[in-house]
Amino acid sequence: MIDDFVGGATDRAQEGGFVLPGHQNIMLMEVVRNVTILVVGSVALDTVETPFARVEEALGGAASYFSTAASLYNQVNLVAVVGSDFPREHLDFWCSRPVNLAGLQMQEGKTFRWTARYHMDMNARDTLDTQLGVYAGFHAVIPPEYRSSPLLFLANIQPELQLEVLEQMPQARLTVLDTMELWIMTERPRLTEVIERVDMLLMSEEEVRQYTHQSSIVAGVRQLLNMGLQYVVIKQGSYGALLFGADGTYFSAPSFPLEEVIDPTGAGDAFAGGFLGYLSTVEPEPGGRYSIEDIKCGVVHGNILGSFVCEDFSIGRLRTLTMDDVVVRYQTLVDCSHFDPNWRPIRIRNKV
C-alpha cells in the first residue's frame, strides 16, 4: 500500500491528498483524504525588533504563520486579503506548498502592516504601530470549494468577521478560535458570541484573566468551558501549553528549550497550525469527535511548530522545515516529559 501510494503520488496530489516534500528518510505520510484546513486571518508585513536584531516588512500575519505550519501536514485553504503592494514572492512560496489561495483577496491599497518591539524577556512585547490597510473594509468570503473543510481556524481578527466565517461554515467538525486583548476590551459581546459557537479557544493566561475577571486560571478556564467550549488551550510562550477539556481533561505539554529565540512572533499561530495539521492526518471517532489522545498529540505538534517558528524571523524556519525535523523534536519531547508512571511508596529495600 505504501508502494502504491508513493507510485501514485502525483495523481493523488491532484485529488486533494498531498505529497509532503523532503520526507524520503521517513517514507511518505498519507494524509486523510479530502480533509483540508480552513484559516481566516491576517496576512501582513511585519517590522519586528528584538533586543538583538530587527527585520523590516517581513511576511507576517496570523494566517501566514498558520498556513505555512499546517501545510506541512495537509492542504490549507487560506482566506485573507492583501494589498497591491504585496510581494509576489510570498505567493510563489505558498504555491509551492499545499496552500490553496482561491480565497486570498487582492485589493487596491496597502497590505496590513504591524510593528512591534520585544522586551529582553521575549515573552513580552509592545505593539508600536498597526496600519490596517486593506483589512479596514475586509469581509471574509468563503469560496464554495472551501466549505467542506472540516477543520477551521479563526485566527486573531475582529470577532464580527469571525462570526461571518462561522455563518458560512456550519458543517465544520472542529473550530478553533484565537483572539487578543484588544477584542476582549472593545468587542466583548461579539467575542462572547464567537466563543459560544466554537469548539476550542486559545488564550494566554493574561487574556483568560481579562476576559473572565478571575485571578485563578483554573477558575477562569472553568468559566470559559461553561460557555460551551470543548477545550481551552492556555498558551504559555516559552513554558509550553496547557489543555483543559470540558470532560475534565488536563494536559500539560512540555516546552522545547530553545538555545536561542530569534523572534517569537507567530508562535501561537504556528501552534494552531501544528495542532490542526496533525488532526487533519488522523481519523475522528465514529461520532465525528477526535479522541482525547489525538487532541493531546495535536497539542504536542502545536508546541513543536510553535518552537520552530521562534528560531527565525517571519516564517523563515518554517520554509525549510520538514516532517523529519518534526519527528526528531517529537521524540525529544517524549523523552523529556515522560517519567516512571508506576511509582508507589511501597518499596521494600535493605531487608535485614
Next chain:
Amino acid sequence: MIDDFVGGATDRAQEGGFVLPGHQNIMLMEVVRNVTILVVGSVALDTVETPFARVEEALGGAASYFSTAASLYNQVNLVAVVGSDFPREHLDFWCSRPVNLAGLQMQEGKTFRWTARYHMDMNARDTLDTQLGVYAGFHAVIPPEYRSSPLLFLANIQPELQLEVLEQMPQARLTVLDTMELWIMTERPRLTEVIERVDMLLMSEEEVRQYTHQSSIVAGVRQLLNMGLQYVVIKQGSYGALLFGADGTYFSAPSFPLEEVIDPTGAGDAFAGGFLGYLSTVEPEPGGRYSIEDIKCGVVHGNILGSFVCEDFSIGRLRTLTMDDVVVRYQTLVDCSHFDPNWRPIRIRNKV
C-alpha cells in the same frame, strides 16, 4: 517482610528508619536505612501579604519548609538558629515528625523575620523588610551525628555559611544548592566557590540570567554545567521545573494547576524537600550516583511538594499532608503529561 516491618515499627524508628504517620491506606513505606537528609538554612517568622490575604509572624524560612516537606519521606537533620522569642509550638510540631533538632541552635535575641508582598501574578513578589536577628552572627555547626547524612540541602543563606557546611560534610553523596539575587549581586566570588563544589543548583530563570549574563537560559545553563555541576534545575513557579544534566539530560516536569494559590512562599524549598525526600527512599547506583530516572522522579516529587505548599500560608498544608495525597497528585501528573510516545508520520488510512 512488610508484616515484619509493621510489627517492628517502633523499634526500627529508634534505629533511624522512620514510620511515616497516616499511611494506612497505602501500606507503610520502608525507607532506605540510615539515609538521612541534612539541611542548613533559615528558620524565620514571616509576615506575608497577597492580593487576597495576609498572615503575620507565621513559621517560615527555607529550612522550615524543606524540613517539613522532606520529613514526609525520611529523617531530616536540621541546622539553623532561632531566637529566644521563637514559639515553642513549632518545635513541638517538628518533634512529632522525623525532624532531628540536635543542630537547631537557640540564642538570646530575635528570630529572623521576613516581610513580603505578592503581586497580582503570584509569580512575583517584593521583600518589604528583613530582620536578620540571631542570624547576624550565625555559624553552622554540624553535630557529629549529622555527618553521615548522604543528602545535603544548602538552603538560601550566605555563601560563606554554605562553604562552612561543605567543609564539614566531605562525604555527602548529593549536595543541592539554592541561592538568590542578593548573593549573586553581593557575594559572587564566594557563591562561585560554592557552585563549583556542589552537585545540583536550583535557580529561577532570572537568577540564571543574572549570574551567567546570558539571555538564553539554555546557554546560561550550559555555562553553569561547565562549572562542574551535575544538574541544574530551573524553578519556574507555576510553570513547573526544568532539569538539565551534564550528561545531556533535559526533563520538563509538568506543573500542577492549582485552583487557588494562597501563598507561594517556600515552594522552592518544598521542591527541594520533595526531591531529596524521594531520593532518600531509593538506592543509588553502584557508583553512588542516583539513576537519571530517579532524578527525574525526584523532580516530579519536588513539583508535587511545591504545589501543595502554595495551598496555604506558611507550612499549613504540609502539616496535614500525607503520602496518600502525594500518590494521588503523582498519578495526576503522570496522566497530564504523558502522551503517545510512538507517533510517526507513517500512517496509512482511508485505503482505496
